[in-house]
Amino acid sequence: MQIVKSVAEMQSICRKLRMQDGLLGFVPTMGALHKGHLSLVQRAGAECQTVIASIFVNPLQFGPGEDFAKYPRTFEQDCRQLEAEGVSVLFAPEATEMYPTGAVTTITVPGIGDRLDGASRPGHFTGVATVVAKLFHVVAPHRAYFGQKDAAQLAVLRQMIQDLNFDLELVSCAIVRDADGLALSSRNKYLSIPEREQALVLHRSLTKIEQSIASGERRSSTLLQIGRNTLETAKGIRVDYLAIVDARSLLPVASAERDVLIAVAAYVGRTRLIDNFLVA
Numbered sequence: 001m002q003i004v005k006s007v008a009e010m011q012s013i014c015r016k017l018r019m020q021d022g023l024l025g026f027v028p029t030m031g032a033l034h035k036g037h038l039s040l041v042q043r044a045g046a047e048c049q050t051v052i053a054s055i056f057v058n059p060l061q062f063g064p065g066e067d068f069a070k071y072p073r074t075f076e077q078d079c080r081q082l083e084a085e086g087v088s089v090l091f092a093p094e095a096t097e098m099y100p101t102g103a104v105t106t107i108t109v110p111g112i113g114d115r116l117d118g119a120s121r122p123g124h125f126t127g128v129a130t131v132v133a134k135l136f137h138v139v140a141p142h143r144a145y146f147g148q149k150d151a152a153q154l155a156v157l158r159q160m161i162q163d164l165n166f167d168l169e170l171v172s173c174a175i176v177r178d179a180d181g182l183a184l185s186s187r188n189k190y191l192s193i194p195e196r197e198q199a200l201v202l203h204r205s206l207t208k209i210e211q212s213i214a215s216g217e218r219r220s221s222t223l224l225q226i227g228r229n230t231l232e233t234a235k236g237i238r239v240d241y242l243a244i245v246d247a248r249s250l251l252p253v254a255s256a257e258r259d260v261l262i263a264v265a266a267y268v269g270r271t272r273l274i275d276n277f278l279v280a
């Protein structure tokens, strides 16, 4: 696996790769890799001739007081895992390489980018859209793989790709969970043993809502109450949002029909976790 730190070198490598036969698949990450990330790499490997990954903890998407400085960084281990999964090239630039003049030009997706996580983390999705657009320009993949766990991020990027005519296909990949249901996340590393137990309430509240939908309840107001009642049973949890929204616009809907997103974000101690499911 080639590890590349310079934008110019990465562009030159990707230009040559695009001249070869087969698809170029791209998996952007912030590192501290777990099986969720690896599932994206595996899917890309099954569908594409060449897989490219990136590791970049993007300062632009962290707000003041958020965890940029302490975000887990496990670069050597990440490289070993990506290499074992058959990744050809890893792009791992420094912030000075990605933003040599600071972030003068940025991309904002108004509306969608201000909803869910965008409401709780002002500026977050401008940081995400800007860095992902830059990565797309550097790599120019045929397909880019993202996790359904970050459902609001998917909605923002889908809109950006459409509006700015990026010539690529966005592939959304299923959420990978631990055996007890907790969605894998790099931030799970912050949890103490009791907090990890408390964190299970996110998935539990979604499961309760899912079961109610399966029994025929579709009214968002009732489903939200069922979810809130479950979340309230847990100690040490501060709910950021529990929402039933259209998966593309992220606007609230009155009834949970197909392709509606049911999403939760909550602080477990000081750690903010998210989880969701799409109504089938």
Ligand SMILES: Nc1ncnc2c1ncn2[C@@H]1O[C@H](COP(=O)(O)OP(=O)(O)OP(=O)(O)O)[C@@H](O)[C@H]1O
Binding pocket: 028, 029, 030, 031, 035, 036, 037, 039, 040, 145, 146, 147, 148, 149, 150, 173, 174, 175, 176, 177, 183, 184, 185, 186, 187, 188
């Ligand atoms: N459990 C998971 N299942 C599937 N995809 C995932 C999972 N966790 C993260 N991803 C995806 O991996 C990509 C990189 O995400 P990122 O590096 O932010 O990891 P993360 O575990 O979500 O970390 P964080 O704690 O910052 O949310 C994103 O597209 C994200 O949606």
Ligand SMILES: CC(C)(CO)[C@@H](O)C(=O)[O-]
Binding pocket: 028, 029, 030, 056, 058, 061, 128, 131, 132, 150, 153
């Ligand atoms: C897409 C991404 C790599 C952009 O920094 C990040 O938001 C993430 O890991 O989900």
Ligand code: BAL
Binding pocket: 030, 061, 062, 150, 153
């Ligand atoms: N997975 C989204 C990255 C972030 O929380 O900043």
